[in-house]
Amino acid sequence: MDGVPDIEYEGLSPNAGLGINMMAGALAGITEHAVMFPVDSIKTRMQVFATSPAAVYTGIGNAFSRISSTEGMRALWRGVSSVIMGAGPAHAVHFGAYEAVKELTGGNVEGNRNAWLATSVAGAAATIASDALMNPFDVIKQRMQVHQSEFRSALVCARTVYQNEGLSAFYVSYPTTLMMTVPFTAVQFTVYEQLKSLLNPSGSYSPATHMIAGGLSGGVAGAVTTPLDVAKTILQTRGSSSDPEIRNVRGMVDAFRIIWQRDGMKGFGRGLTPRVLTFMPSNALCWLSYEFFKAAIRDSS
Known part of the structure; x- marks a missing residue:
């Protein structure tokens, strides 16, 4: 394409350098979260145990229609500023830590049979670091997303x-977040790396491969960890609830008890569809952006 430099992707080192990985991760994170934010807002609304019938949503279509007609389309974007402020630094730390730990544990060594273990460890380490930075921003985001937020x-x-x-x-949900995102990230990175190797054995630059592998890995990881995400939402929005029991929830065990008592097993699947629909395209876009930015920045340096 005119004006776009050719990227010698095959010539890049698997670990393009900490600074490059962090910058690419920041750009990818902002892109990912901003594009899919309205669906994330719907997911949050569906996961909250509301006391008002006006705040109970039965599906994505129902939620979108009611929110846009009663509050306006802008309500679906409320809180996006918090995500943009936090996503850049958090994703920079995330991808920087991921690549550094993967290199340290031998994940970039060609022919290493334990490469899958290295990517899992790297993914988990990256999440612990980035979530410590992102958790307060996520609390702010969800407080702004709830029905009739002040x-x-x-x-x-x-x-x-x-x-x-x-x-x-800002950190009451951090243990729950880690219990969710460590396995989420380990699953996501492992599935992504395996699918990328399967779909593109040559390792050549392939946007389609990055999108397919990223989308499928995000959907699988998102579905598996939905119960923990429901608990996280309860913890992060407790201060905005008018329900005394929810306002006094102290941790993941309390959140699980409330979910089970009020909604049974199906309560742990609240927001499953919008969560998967958020992570499939957002992860596809994130990995596509990350791989492109990493290669483009490396190529221009």
Whole structure:
């Protein structure tokens, strides 16, 4: 294509350098989250145990129609500023840590039979680091996404939550987040690397391969970890709930108990469809962006 430099993808080192990986990860993360944010907003609304019938949504189509008609389309984007502020740094740390740990554990060594283990360990390590940075931004995002949220500014939301609930409010869900995202990331990276090798054995630059492998790996990982995501949403939005029991929830065990008591087994699947629909295209876009930016930045340096 005119104006676009040819990328010598085959000539790139598997580990293109920490700075390049971090910059590529930041750009990919912002792209991923911004594009799929409205579907993520619907997922959050579906996972919240609402006391008002007006805030109960039965599906994606129902939620989209009701939110857009009663609150306007802008409501689906409420909280995106928090994600953009947090996603860049968090994804930079995420991909930087992933590539560094994968290199350290031998994941880039050609013919290594334990490469799958190296990618799993690298994915888990990357998540622990990035979630510590991203968790407060995710709390702010979900507080702004809920039905009739009082917040229109991420900074105002952060200040209000801190004043009313303290610093712990931003990290009450962190253990649950790690229990969800460590296996999510391990599954995602492992499936992605395996599919990439299967679909593109030559290792040549292949956007279609990155999109297919990224989308399928994200969908699988998203579906498997949905129950933990429901619990995380309850913990992160507890301060916005009018339900005394939910406002006093202390951790993952409390959240699981409430889900089971109120909705049974099906409660653990709340938001499953929008979660999978979010992660399939967003992960496809994220990996496509990451691989492209990594190659483009490496090529221009």
